[in-house]
Amino acid sequence: MRGRTPRTTPRRRARGPLRRLTAAAALVLTAGLLSPHATAAADEPAPAADYCAGQCADILPPGANGSATLVEILGNKLFGTQPAHADDQLGPYDALSSGYPSLTDDTLSQFFNDSSFGVPNGQVGSVTRPREDVTITRDKKNGVPHVKGSTRYGTEFGAGYAAGQDRLWLIDLFRHIGRGELTSFAGGALANQGLEQEFWPQAPYTEDDLQKQVDWIRTEGGARGAQAMKDAQAYIDGLNAYREKAKKGRYFPGEYVLTGKIDAITNIGEIQPFKVTDMIALASVVGGLFGNGGGGEVDAALSLLAAQQKYGVEKGTEIWESFRGRDDPETVTTIHDGTRFPYGAKPAKARGQALPDAGSVDREPLVHDRTGSAATAARSGAVTRDPVRAPARLKPLQGMYDDGVLPEDMFRDSASKKGMSNALLVSGKHTASGHPVAVFGPQTGYFAPQLLMMQELQGPGISARGVSFAGVGMYIQLGRGQDYAWSATSAGQDITDTYAVPLCEPDGSAPTKASASYLYRGTCTPMEKLERKNAWKPTVADSTAAGSYRMQVFRTRYGVVTHRATVDGKPVAYTALRSTYRHEADSIIGFQMLNDPSYVKDAASFQKAAQHISYAFNWFYADSRDIAYYNSGANPVRAENVDMSLPVKAEQAYEWRDFDPADNTSAHTPPAQHPHSVNQDYYISWNNKQAKGFGAANFSLGAVHRADLLDGRVKKLTAEGGVTRASLTRAMEEAAVTDLRGEQVLPELLKVLRSGPITDPALSKAVQQLEAWRKGGAQRNQASAGSKAYAHPDAVRIMDAWWPLLVKAAFEPGLGGDLYQALTGQLAVDEAPSAGHGPTGSHAGSAFQYGWWGYVDKDLRAVLGEPVQGALGKRYCGAGDLSSCRDALLASLAAAVAKPATEVYPGDDTCKAGDQWCADTIVHRAVGGISHRSMQWQNRPTYQQVVEFPAHR
Template sequence: MPRHHPRTRARTATGTLIATAVFALTTGLLSPLPHASANTAGKSAAAVTDHCEGQCADILPPGANGSATLAEILAHRVFGTQPAHAEDQLGPYAALSSGYPSLTDGNLGDYFGDESFGVAEGQTGSVTKPRDDVTITRDKKNGIPHIEGSTRYGTEFGAGYAAGQDRLWLIDLFRHIGRGELTSFAGGALANQGLEQEFWPQAPYTEDDLQKQVDYIRAHNGARGAQAMEDAQAYIDGLNSYREKSKKGRYFPGEYVLTGKVDAITNIGEIQPFKVTDMIALASVVGGLFGNGGGGEVESAMSLLQSQQKYGVAKGTEVWESFRGREDPETVLTVHDGTSFPYAGKPANPKGAALPDAGSVDKEPLVFDRTGAAGAKNPAKDPVSAPKKLKPLQGMFDKGVLPSDLFSGDSAKKGMSNALLVSGEHTASGHPVAVFGPQTGYFAPQLLMQQELQGPGISARGVSFAGVGMYVQLGRGQDYAWSATSAGQDITDTYAVELCAPDGSTPTKQSTHYRYRGECVPMEKLERTNSWKPTLADSTAAGSYRMQVFRTKYGVVTHRATVGGKPVAYTALRSTYRHEADSIVGFQMLNDPSYVTDAKTFQQASEHISYAFNWFYADSRTVAYYNSGANPVRAADIDASLPVKGERAFEWKDFDPADNTSAQTPPEQHPQSVGQDYYVSWNNKQAKGYTAANFSLGAVHRADLLDGRVRKLVEKGGVTRASLTRAMADAAVTDLRGEQVLPELLKVIRESPVTDPALAAAVQKLDSWEEGGAKRNETSAGSKSYAHSDAVRIMDAWWPRLVEAAFKPGLGDGLYDALTAQLTVDESPSAAHGPTGAHAGSAFQYGWWGYVDKDLRKVLGEPVKGPLGDDYCGAGSVSACRDTLLKTLGEAAALPATEVYPGDDSCKAGDQWCSDAIIHRALGGVTHKPFQWQNRPTYQQVVEFPSHR
């Protein structure tokens, strides 16, 4: 697209901004962001009993403060300074990857912050009173807001006010993402377009749709629903109060100046008021990222057809099911006591399947009328490199306010998060220990924000997603703590609706009418037109485009095809569609000390959360687990993994499209447990019979890294907070392939002596690495190099080559491509092409680890439960498989680091450490340095309650 010449652009932007800043500072128009009044004396913000007694800790990098004035942004860009509390939690968080081997309960404070209630005497950093009935006290160390209200309204008002202090710009961004209006708000960079195109089609709501969701919560949840909406309004009132004061006082976030919303000199411009419906739009983004599950049935149908074409219908179905792995007997389970919770499994005699005719599937177009934009591709699917290293002030948001690589593709794949809990009978103290948290990615500022809420009916501390923080969503109460991991069970189905023409003529695949319960009815056409112009922060040329989707009673149209020669539209129907914020009632309960008093009431609160999450609980007496989600009750004999006919006989039970309601499975049918010896979760399978919505839950899963370590701790006994944290941290720097699959690879290779010197050297390096624990961590803190760097390089280069060489000849090009489109082969930390993107931390969630492991064990003649439907590596021959592995190993070993790690805008080619390193994605004007890769939650708690109410 047309751009200014880079040197001219740099001079223009830098000169203008510095001149603006100097004038503004000297005339008093800009000031540091005030989080407090002049009164800094204050007592503890919480007059409640804290039963954790100093044994609760947490961490959330980079820091609590996520706002910066224009002056602070300029100082950061020119001089490298950071606003107060913007990154003071990054150092302790990063240090754990090298410091964990010597971790003790005594030095946990070096790596985690104190999660006690209130602010200790002498540790008050600031006090703000936005109203007489609420006080916001921030601690000196981290600047976390402790909000204490004497009234319910005041408490929630204070929560909204503190959210404005810490995340005003971020909240504004996300309400525009949820409405599909990011480019009009923040500029037309391809990454911003990609975000609109990723999220808006999932929830293409009109303003009326958003208001109806607010009204639905009030009308269908009794007193708690009414209270939730009152709390939401109070929160919005507090957010708007800060918005107005910061605008009048000229200490609002500097990004509003950089994107042209407000003039820094005259203060002319507006920060649009917030509404309760903004929270619905925000919730749709958060839920789509972390609480969704299912979908992809069209792609599953196409891979099944490819398998049947390759092998014949019977054998092809068997082979496909073996890769689908709905009930792999070798996969790790969260509920491991044998209890079964059947859901969404394969029926014996499936009905209503609507598989497309071969070659007939077309993806529904989304983008139209594009002007002034580069290319015609959907930018959400284009490869996007890591955040650019910018010269001071140059092109601050030229790559987009948000990185599309984190959000690209199927948002249901953004699982992440882990949990480790051990029952008191296996701990040193006799009280349960938990180490858990969500892995929500690394942003500057974070999507999550820390807070403590104390007021009538509310007593909790932890984190909430910015903009929907009227309650703590993950954290602790007075004598209990809770956390979650994304569950991903199947709550989204694909329907094939028969197309028709209202005049009775022959329909085509492009027809915009469909049959619904016997009538030919029109699809609802929804559009969003966005336009933008260059700003100081985004040099993207002026342009515009239009997004368009068609909506039916069965959801939004995603594809068109023919089934049995008749044209159909495939639609995606999600049970949480039109119910983005219903979960608010469950969170309200979790924050209510009079409601949650034990494991059972915790589970009952979790039942009210509609999104697909695994919830974990610990108090001084027990640990517990519950899987939440609006699991629809499907018609009998429906195969949820494939598209189904859009006919009444195959609808969800009691389906009513008006509000998208249906019967849902009762709580007792959701995976749950109380008092199991231990629990681990890293987005793995929940329990026997509970079918996941994806292909990744096989014989090798990253949860194995936790399960093996925690099981050993439990068998030994005497588990402590430190030992459980060490187990998590050790798994966080371990290469899953190196620990779980490399032993089988080496077994096959060593079936005969390796005579080639170069291959023998490569094998020896891999063997030494595996014996050393297959780690990807620094030789010493700050060294920025790995102890077994050559072995890591070889594995990174070898894995994709060995998978393709072992499987593609047997599967054939068509089936191999279809299967790898559904489950990526590789997701190492440096695999920028993986579902999570480059420098994102989360790794090894998706890959062919289990397929390779099963195939190799079968080649070796070892026991395999739930084997693949055919032999692949060497067609089952040990010698032929060995030849394949050695050939690809030789190719990988010869590949230089500059090709394995080609570099990007943040890393030089060949820099292995940097290629793995985590980089906070800048959501605004403040950035942070890369740090050592570690595969762990972004926000994390370490808790052990010694007493109970």
């Protein structure tokens, strides 16, 4: 604790377990849990060179402080108070969705924080000196730690110490998630089970595996790798130093008491020491969430087989490829100057394909031996959800899967659930100042506390300010240096392949799909079985009844087993092999370079630094002279004529080039083959296609993509010239409150509907409401400031109800039920703001990343007789007949109009049924004891920078 002053908000009534804590709370008060751990304010050390001249800004809700003592948690639950700096960035962030139309450069400060280096005189909130060679200065306004070290060790020690102050509990949670041990640590809540089942199978490492990755970086990473591991150890030392002092001083996070780790009265208990290998476990979670790409080849094979069964092999393959859209000529691309970057194209004659026999595929079971509450959840298939913001109960990671159903199929090679970040950059040739302007940031979801941590690091070889993921923050991962800024979006290109491994029995008997040995280069080899046994008991924070279960995966030299099937009648195991597997933290070298002012001096050196990042990201750069882009990722060099979109035989002839399973190494495509560019007129990115010819890893990069919302606006600004920070921010935010379907697809829908007279009064009214909404910009924005109602609520409700119905009406008759189901399994029909989707469920902010908008748009234009490039394999709506298509759409519209608001927005633990505004709102998922108010919807990065450098070194 840093001498925080709780801020009062409306009181809430205590219920359940927290009511029983009130007596203990009084004792806690006298036990010293309110004792501040901060030294007196002192003068701020001299700041490093800063060439942004006050023109760099950023924002990260809800607030810098993500730690709370038991008393502060009780105050939040009983009285609604907030620890200091826990939510002070929430208000400005929230307000932009209403305030952006009148935004100017002068009023940016109302919605963003000044991200200049250092803390101005008179704005020092506190100073902590955990060692003689480092000072942590926090500003009064937001409490952001500014770490300045006279030695490199001291700088990194200070970064770890500050991380402990702000995110100790969160870091502890995520090292357990990465190891598949969350429920044993934090309780058996359904959300906790879902999290460890989501992430551990992607990287089921033993402790030896984790240590080998540390050793690999230290020995194979050259001088920078060795330095990175020294920095990591210093960071861990600082984190442990805070852990020890907080425990002794009794100002540690209160969640340790609520989960039974430490006794509130006697202080008996322990916070386990942190290790460098914890950072590898954390990196595997971060990489799995945001830097992975590819996979899904088994599901792709199943949908291909369904198409071939429906139409025959030749026509079915043509139909499937049209939906696959590997290189859709109509899709929006980040590089739009005509440059092509061929990668992953469909081979003219594919080799080594291993399609499963029809009906033979079984997903590999992950969870076994359920007892107690785990068995109950499995039998019922659902549990009563715990309120995300409930004052009576405290779920450590509630809300991540709060649809109430334990995800039995989490262990899958899915290409979904990536991304959610955006970037807008304009070259100085088109700005008012002549200097580049950038508005960019990652969408990491909304949590309490936030997964990212804002900080400034200044020391030998390090000079940067921005954000890092909690627990791996020895370097700034997204932010700014002295005269440059950088950011990233998830790229999702294919760095994961599926191999069909022949099964065998060691004694030579006939294998079955259940066999636990496989043929590796002609030798029957036993699979490695890895297990996690988790058991839990009820705690104050999690009253889930006692239970346990066991997670189990089989690992081969071709990766982890995900499915079993037969191919040509012979049993196989399908495995997922990711190029970054066993190399979760190799990217640390690239981040080290980005923080080093002696390395990154211009666009070219930035691109070289990004080349050392092995995760699949799009990296963007801006300084006073240039804007630049580079797509990073360990893209494996595949064997000739291997189709990366479908499973391949596990034979040496089809392995990645130079593949060595011992450390999972192989040849990677050279930097010149990665999409990259300098000083294009503008760049936009919203998890869209990188460049023409660059193979997509999923089905979503079609004729309509949410990046169109950015591209059209930024293209117009660039053509007009005189772009400013404010005008580019306005473009970003206008896109953030716009319904993609309403802007990009509704015009074609209305053309079809208006191709004949509409005689039904109710349908005529609905069409008029949709037209008025479209004319007004198809936005989901307030009728007036603070109204908590949309300007066109009926049109928004109609679209939310109509879209899934119209897609089904247009496509299912032509595709048939089986193929329609297979294709919608590959690509969800919709991701409206009020729908529960992605890794964080409903109320997540991010929307319109995956959907059938491009399919609908292409098909309707074909039916209308308009030009279509890269058309679908046939016309679907009304079998291609305009009149029949119109009838189908009108029927689906009638069904949508008849749906009451209570059915369109059924309500949940946050919202009453029928409350449209609330259904869209963003809720900060509680990953600890503190909760925050919800925000109005906006489809926007979580952390965001607005930068314009007027000078350069």
